[in-house]
Amino acid sequence: MSIENIEKFYAMAFKNPSMVEGLKPAGDPGFATLAVELGAANGCAFTTEEVGEWTKVKIAALQKNELDDQQLEAVAGGKRDWDVDG
Numbered sequence: 001m002s003i004e005n006i007e008k009f010y011a012m013a014f015k016n017p018s019m020v021e022g023l024k025p026a027g028d029p030g031f032a033t034l035a036v037e038l039g040a041a042n043g044c045a046f047t048t049e050e051v052g053e054w055t056k057v058k059i060a061a062l063q064k065n066e067l068d069d070q071q072l073e074a075v076a077g078g079k080r081d082w083d084v085d086g
Helices: 002-015 031-041 048-063 069-076
Strands: none
Touching: 002 031, 002 048, 031 048
């Protein structure tokens, strides 16, 4: 359940980056603690240990050049910042 909460929090943050503006980089020692606090403030409970494991999985995927679900959705959905008619 908690890993699901991390994924839920990640999806919320992906859609609203301002909610994690103060979050430190994943390699920073304070990252997990702050992520837990931000997650709890947004209704997503998880532990620092779970953040550590989740982060390792995400970093490994990035090193293999794999897209996560949110990144894949953005590419497949054709999101863009420009207007064809404009």
